[in-house]
Amino acid sequence: MAVSGIADFVEGVDITSNENPSTPLARPASVEKHTPPILLSYSPKGSQQWIRKVEEEFMPRIGMEFDALEDDIQFYCIYAIACGFDIRKFSQKRFRDQTIRTKVLLCHREGFGESKKTKNMVSMEPNERSKKQDRVTTIRRFGCRAMIKLVFNSGKYVIDQFREGHNHPLVLVKNREFQKLSRNLTLYHKKTIINNSKVNIGASKTYRICKEVANGYENVGASLLDFKNFQRQVKLFIGDADAQMFINNLEKLVERKKGFQFSYHVDECRNLCRVFWTDAHGKSAYSAFDDGVSFDPTYGTNRYCMVFTPFTGIDNHKKSVTFACALLSNEDEESFVWVFQKFMEAMGRKEPQIVITD
Numbered sequence: 001m002a003v004s005g006i007a008d009f010v011e012g013v014d015i016t017s018n019e020n021p022s023t024p025l026a027r028p029a030s031v032e033k034h035t036p037p038i039l040l041s042y043s044p045k046g047s048q049q050w051i052r053k054v055e056e057e058f059m060p061r062i063g064m065e066f067d068a069l070e071d072d073i074q075f076y077c078i079y080a081i082a083c084g085f086d087i088r089k090f091s092q093k094r095f096r097d098q099t100i101r102t103k104v105l106l107c108h109r110e111g112f113g114e115s116k117k118t119k120n121m122v123s124m125e126p127n128e129r130s131k132k133q134d135r136v137t138t139i140r141r142f143g144c145r146a147m148i149k150l151v152f153n154s155g156k157y158v159i160d161q162f163r164e165g166h167n168h169p170l171v172l173v174k175n176r177e178f179q180k181l182s183r184n185l186t187l188y189h190k191k192t193i194i195n196n197s198k199v200n201i202g203a204s205k206t207y208r209i210c211k212e213v214a215n216g217y218e219n220v221g222a223s224l225l226d227f228k229n230f231q232r233q234v235k236l237f238i239g240d241a242d243a244q245m246f247i248n249n250l251e252k253l254v255e256r257k258k259g260f261q262f263s264y265h266v267d268e269c270r271n272l273c274r275v276f277w278t279d280a281h282g283k284s285a286y287s288a289f290d291d292g293v294s295f296d297p298t299y300g301t302n303r304y305c306m307v308f309t310p311f312t313g314i315d316n317h318k319k320s321v322t323f324a325c326a327l328l329s330n331e332d333e334e335s336f337v338w339v340f341q342k343f344m345e346a347m348g349r350k351e352p353q354i355v356i357t358d
Contacts, residue, residue: 055082295340
């Protein structure tokens with residue numbers, strides 16, 4: 001099935017997790033430039049608390065009202081960025097009509113995390129390459145009690161509870177771009193990743209290009225991991241349509257390039273298993289240098305488990321020339337017979353004098 005909705009995918013994909021707003025935060029300039037002081041105080045129980053004083057307009061207060069829950073959440077996100085911490089959603093309750101009644105947002109350091117070890121359950125047979133490995137996952141939570149509780153009341157969402165103090169150091173202003181809330185892929189980033197992927201430019205190089213355009217990593221607005229994650233999501237979105245997209249591209253080449261031709265075969269499950277193609281240059285080269293043809297099905301492709309099999313020869317300057325190419329999912333007799341038949345049809349049934357293969 002062909003992919004026709006890639007533009008809609010770019011518009012709709014939320015590169016941030018479900019814990020964050022799906023759209024980039026429109027942070028006021030004063031949040032970016034202002035460096036509020038961090039105050040170190042003590043709780044009633046004697047534990048240390050870190051509090052960063054921000055401008056009054058960004059400070060949540062009990063009783064503040066918002067028309068929509070999203071506005072309330074975004075306001076708290078802006079406050080979190082200014083203070084230097086990330087948030088995560090904790091709980092919510094609904095009315096019978098599914099309207100959200102209460103919602104609680106916590107500091108991402110709330111709770112207590114433990115190092116968890118998970119074992120990869122793999123075979124231990126002698127012929128197996130993989131081994132058992134312990135994967136250690138560390139969750140950095142320190143029982144921080146900073147939170148905000150939103151309550152629906154008379155058609156508006158009201159701040160019902162607010163705890164300001166944190167029991168851990170806050171992110172420094174110079175490191176603010178590494179906060180999860182500060183990292184949001186814009187539509188420009190997403191389109192750049194997709195367009196660069198078409199010319200085999202990976203996420204890492206695309207990230208460096210965006211750094212040069214933005215004049216610094218701190219101005220990109222997203223991390224390298226965000227770029228890699230989005231590129232992976234694009235590949236997952238394309239999924240089984242890769243084969244149809246490949247055939248569509250070959251059909252376009254038939255229209256644009258004189259002498260280009262191709263053939264393909266699908267199995268009983270409608271999976272693409274064989275493809276052959278050549279062009280006018282390959283046919284012309286074969287007519288002149290058909291003394292010997294090398295058929296080498298040794299080039300493997302990792303992602304699709306297909307073998308790339310070029311038909312090559314030697315010209316008068318003892319340099320390799322390519323006559324045609326094929327992709328095969330199976331190296332069996334049926335596949336080889338099919339690809340040689342297509343090769344002979346494309347070359348006007350002119351047989352080579354020598355065929356060299358492994």
